[in-house]
Amino acid sequence: MIMMGFGGMMLFGIAVLFAVVLFLQDLPQSVQVAKNSLPLSPRQILDQRYANGEINQEQYYSMINQIK
Incomplete structure (x- = not known):
């Protein structure tokens, strides 16, 4: 039972880490465009204003x- 809890926490930690990595990879592209x-x-x-009506x-x- 304890191992299931630890495994769930580990999966959650991996998911958070993955989300942070994706966010940080996209950040330099956004700054570069600006x-x-x-x-x-x-x-x-x-x-542009005329074209947009x-x-x-x-x-x-x-x-x-x-x-x-």
Whole structure:
């Protein structure tokens, strides 16, 4: 009976260790993506907003003239 409890604790410990290893492997990739991404220019932000439908064509061209 005691061995079953110890075996269960050991399996739980292995599962926790496995989860920590997976988390730590993914962490450097997330940090690397954040470091390599350059900030968007105002024109790129405007293009994205227009493509997403956040602004209409009239607003888009008005804002383009303002940032020139």
